[in-house]
Amino acid sequence: MENSDIIKKYIVYTLDKGEKPANEYIFAKYLKISEAKFYTFYPSLSVLEQDLWQNTITTTLARLHADSNYTNYSSREKLLSFYYTYIEELNEHRSFYKELLRADVNLLKNIPSHFKKTKTHYVAFANEILTKAKSTGEIKTRTFIDSKYADLLFVQFLFVLRYWYKDDSIGFEQTDAAIEKAVNLSFDLMNSNVIDSVFDFAKFMIR
Amino acid sequence: MKTLKSIPTGKVERASKFISTGAKIGANYLKHYVKKTFDPEMSKDELNANNAEDIYETLSEMKGSVLKLAQMLSMDQGMLPKEYVDKFSLAQFQTPPISGPLVAKIFRNSFGKNPEAVFDKFNIHAKHAASIGQVHEAEKDGKKLAVKIQYPGVADSIKSDIKLVKPFAAKLMNVKNNDINRYVEEVENKLLDETNYSLELQQGIEISEACKNIKNLRFPRYFSEYSTHKIITMSWEEGTHLREFINTNPSQELRNQIGQALWDFYMYQNHALKKMHADPHPGNFIISDTGQVIVIDFGCIKQLSEKFYLDFWKLADPAIQHDKEAFDITLRSLEMILPSDSQNKADFYSKLYKEMLAITTKPFAQEEFDFSDDKYMKSMYEYGEYIGSLEEFKKDIEPRGSNHFIYVNRTFYGLYSLLSSIKCKIKTHKGQIPNYLS
Numbered sequence: 001m002e003n004s005d006i007i008k009k010y011i012v013y014t015l016d017k018g019e020k021p022a023n024e025y026i027f028a029k030y031l032k033i034s035e036a037k038f039y040t041f042y043p044s045l046s047v048l049e050q051d052l053w054q055n056t057i058t059t060t061l062a063r064l065h066a067d068s069n070y071t072n073y074s075s076r077e078k079l080l081s082f083y084y085t086y087i088e089e090l091n092e093h094r095s096f097y098k099e100l101l102r103a104d105v106n107l108l109k110n111i112p113s114h115f116k117k118t119k120t121h122y123v124a125f126a127n128e129i130l131t132k133a134k135s136t137g138e139i140k141t142r143t144f145i146d147s148k149y150a151d152l153l154f155v156q157f158l159f160v161l162r163y164w165y166k167d168d169s170i171g172f173e174q175t176d177a178a179i180e181k182a183v184n185l186s187f188d189l190m191n192s193n194v195i196d197s198v199f200d201f202a203k204f205m206i207r
Numbered sequence: 208m209k210t211l212k213s214i215p216t217g218k219v220e221r222a223s224k225f226i227s228t229g230a231k232i233g234a235n236y237l238k239h240y241v242k243k244t245f246d247p248e249m250s251k252d253e254l255n256a257n258n259a260e261d262i263y264e265t266l267s268e269m270k271g272s273v274l275k276l277a278q279m280l281s282m283d284q285g286m287l288p289k290e291y292v293d294k295f296s297l298a299q300f301q302t303p304p305i306s307g308p309l310v311a312k313i314f315r316n317s318f319g320k321n322p323e324a325v326f327d328k329f330n331i332h333a334k335h336a337a338s339i340g341q342v343h344e345a346e347k348d349g350k351k352l353a354v355k356i357q358y359p360g361v362a363d364s365i366k367s368d369i370k371l372v373k374p375f376a377a378k379l380m381n382v383k384n385n386d387i388n389r390y391v392e393e394v395e396n397k398l399l400d401e402t403n404y405s406l407e408l409q410q411g412i413e414i415s416e417a418c419k420n421i422k423n424l425r426f427p428r429y430f431s432e433y434s435t436h437k438i439i440t441m442s443w444e445e446g447t448h449l450r451e452f453i454n455t456n457p458s459q460e461l462r463n464q465i466g467q468a469l470w471d472f473y474m475y476q477n478h479a480l481k482k483m484h485a486d487p488h489p490g491n492f493i494i495s496d497t498g499q500v501i502v503i504d505f506g507c508i509k510q511l512s513e514k515f516y517l518d519f520w521k522l523a524d525p526a527i528q529h530d531k532e533a534f535d536i537t538l539r540s541l542e543m544i545l546p547s548d549s550q551n552k553a554d555f556y557s558k559l560y561k562e563m564l565a566i567t568t569k570p571f572a573q574e575e576f577d578f579s580d581d582k583y584m585k586s587m588y589e590y591g592e593y594i595g596s597l598e599e600f601k602k603d604i605e606p607r608g609s610n611h612f613i614y615v616n617r618t619f620y621g622l623y624s625l626l627s628s629i630k631c632k633i634k635t636h637k638g639q640i641p642n643y644l645s
Contacts (some may be wrong), residue, residue, distance in 0.1 A: 069323065069331070073307070081308035088315065171316060173359035180309055 003192035006031065006041050007052050015096050021045065044116055049100065054117040060086045061125060076187045079153075080123070083160055083179040090164065091172065100167050111158070122157055126150040139190040145199075149190060158184050211396065229292035305341065305358060307331035313356055317435040326352065339402060339506075344443065350442035352430065353503075355404070359437075362402040365395065393610040397485070405436045411505035417480055420644060423468040423503045431605065444501045446493040453628060461498050466578065466631025468500045471641055475623050478640050481516050485509035485614040487621035489628070509614040515541075523568040523638060528561055540607050555599055556607075567619070568592055571638035579630035584623065 013021050013030055015184040021027035025043055028038040034094045063085050064078075073081060106113045111119070117180050127150045133139045134146070159182060180204045189195055286357040310331060314322045322329040328346035335342040340357040346524040400406055406431055416424030425444075432508075433440035447455070452465075484491075486507040511519070521527050521537045528534055535557055538544040543560060544553045568588055570576040577583075594600055628632065634641070 067312075067321070069307075069321070077306055081311065084308050084312040088312070093366050140437050167361065170365055171359075174363065176309060176312060176359040180305060184306075 001031075001033070001041075003051065004039075004042055007048065007055065010045075010048060010052065011093060011096050015093065018099070020099065039185045044192055047113040050117045051101075053115060054121055056089055056148045057118055057121040057125070058088065059184070060089050061121075063089075075129040075136070075138050076183060077189075078129045079126075080179065080183050083157075083183065084176070087164055087172070087179070089173055098165060101161070115158075119154055124155055133187075133190075139187065140196070142196070146190075153186065156186055222392060241303075266635050294527060305333075305356075309359070310343065310356055313359065314435055317438055322354075326354075329354070339349050345440070347433075352433070353427070353441050353443045354433070355439045355441075357402065357437045362399060365398050365402065379572055389610045390613060397507055397509070397614060400508075403436060404434065404439045407504075407506045407563075408439055409433050410443070410508045411439075414476065414480070414482075414484065414508070415502070418472060418475060421468065421471050421475060422643075423464055423499045424472050425495065425499045427501065427503060441503075444493050444495070444503065446495040446501060449489040449492040449494060449625070449629075452494040453630075457498075459632075462579075462629050462631040463633060465494060465500055466633045467597075467624050468631050469622065469625060469629075470633045470635065471644070472500070472502070473618070474636065474638060475640055475644055477511070477516075480507055481513070482510040483618055485618045487618060487625055489625065494626075507614070509611075509618065511611065511615070514613045515609060515615075520638075522564055523571045525568075525572055528568075531557065534561065541612075543608050545605060545607065547605070551577065552599075552603075559594065559597075559600075563590060563594070568638075570623075570635050574635060574637065575632065576635050577632045578623070578626040579632060581627070584627045587623075 008194045009031055010021070010027070013027065021030065024038055025035050027045065028035040031038065042051075060082060064081060067081075070078065070081065126141065130146070130149050130153075134141050139149075140146075160175070160179055163178045164172060167178075169175075230569060256468070311321050311331075314320065314325065318325050322343070322345070326345040326347045330344040332343075333341035334344050334353075337491075339361045340355050343354045343356065345352040345354045411426070412429050413432075418426070423532060427444050428442040430440040430442075446452075457465075469487075473483060473487075484502065484505060484507070486504060491502065491504040493503055495501060505537075518537050518541050521533075522541070527537065535544065535553065538557060538560060539546075544556050548556070569583070636642075
């Protein structure tokens with residue numbers, strides 16, 4: 001048995017029983033291994049969930065890099081296709097991920113601890129496309145502020161996730177619209193002069 | 208093409224869009240009157256142009272059904288000041304596109320693979336925008352194709368848009384809010400029909416087959432295997448958009464040929480099919496190098512009931528127009544005179560409709576009609592203004608006329624506007640099917 005098998009079993013358990021295993025003991029019993037043996041894979045179910053969420057990101061990125069069009073996309077388009085692919089991934093087991101997210105509906109207010117690794121991976125991806133975007137002039141370089149862009153985009157990621165969680169339109173096409181809208185807004189803001197004028201004005205007033 | 212900035216979807220966001228437009232128009236009026244204080248010569252044209260610009264900006268951001276409504280308004284060229292018409296016509300083939308990744312996503316949802324895998328070649332950048340979708344160029348087995356893709360969430364937003372527009376519509380038409388329901392429903396159903404690309408495909412195939420013998424008229428070929436309820440694939444047709452074509456200043460002979468094809472197309476659909484393409488705006492027609500009209504959009508088809516069809520064409524008959532008894536019976540049947548009307552009111556409307564129909568059905572009364580004469584469209588517009596100025600009419604808050612009139616009027620008005628902008632002279636066959644087709 002490997003870690004990936006354990007994660008698969010975790011998904012099957014939750015889908016079949018309609019709820020997550022209440023503790024490590026119950027899940028180890030389901031795996032037909034001892035609890036002590038379980039801890040050789042994961043110190044807790046929470047850490048297992050961290051890996052599980054991280055996997056959703058890595059699978060998405062692997063799918064993107066396998067697509068021949070992806071390399072030619074602009075950064076804006078890269079981010080868009082990231083979200084579309086990501087949501088497609090989640091839709092494979094929507095009921096499972098909804099069950100996982102049920103406790104974290106206030107995603108945007110307190111970032112749950114099991115999203116730690118997800119955040120690291122997402123931010124690395126975001127920084128990669130943002131660096132590219134800066135070099136091509138797709139977004140503006142702004143000293144101090146632009147180092148925070150990736151963190152801000154992670155908030156956008158959580159927004160998309162929450163929107164998808166609540167979406168009840170057919171084929172979740174409202175999520176598609178929300179993604180389009182959110183990404184375009186963020187890239188327009190990272191590139192527009194409006195923001196610069198706002199900062200310029202604020203600096204002037206504070207002086 | 209400009210790239211899309213946002214698709215506001217929630218009702219609240221749409222509402223706030225309306226409010227901001229309202230505020231902008233208010234500001235335009237204010238600017239206008241301030242300027243006018245200093246420059247009494249300033250005309251209202253500039254104000255109308257400013258307003259149209261702001262309304263258009265808002266609408267093009269809102270996409271979907273409101274844009275469609277704008278298009279409907281722009282059909283009635285005579286009813287709106289010229290500046291509004293120009294701006295709203297722009298809406299007919301210039302809206303910002305959706306992103307490439309979203310296009311790919313929609314393909315994966317429909318066919319399970321990326322567009323490049325479905326076709327041999329696929330241009331991820333949209334070539335044209337339609338009001339609820341956009342058109343991409345593709346190639347399969349050496350054939351060039353046009354692939355129309357619908358914006359996601361359109362059907363959902365139509366319903367919330369209609370709810371928002373409804374109180375404005377009642378105000379605009381000066382009628383009671385409740386009485387307007389059946390008209391709004393008619394529009395809503397037609398708009399929702401337009402979001403069903405499977406229906407459009409079926410209608411396109413059916414009507415192009417039925418109308419294939421009309422001279423100088425052509426249709427694209429449809430490919431059901433590459434079409435779903437969100438995607439329509441048809442053959443790519445080379446040619447110029449009708450409006451651009453008119454700008455190239457074609458010969459009178461060519462103008463007549465194109466006008467004639469359009470006229471025959473509409474008369475044939477009316478009488479032989481009792482259903483018609485109810486969206487005759489210039490963006491839906493392409494003119495080929497050989498001067499043939501290519502009809503490229505079948506989203507909006509109006510089906511005429513037998514009863515409505517018979518009554519409607521009775522009104523166009525000069526013999527009935529001059530027989531007050533028969534004329535009034537038809538008007539009652541079409542709910543243009545209401546059972547609750549007093550004799551005085553009934554007579555007032557009978558006279559009004561008679562005068563109006565004498566103008567609007569003029570092309571049906573003669574064998575040939577010259578649409579190049581501005582005077583005709585002007586007289587229609589002026590009569591509309593005159594009716595609008597009548598006290599009896601202004602005070603009347605009962606909406607009149609069968610709900611079928613909305614799309615039928617729009618079609619005929621649209622057709623007349625098209626023909627008049629083409630400046631053509633045509634054989635009307637007195638509104639019947641031309642001999643070679645019957």
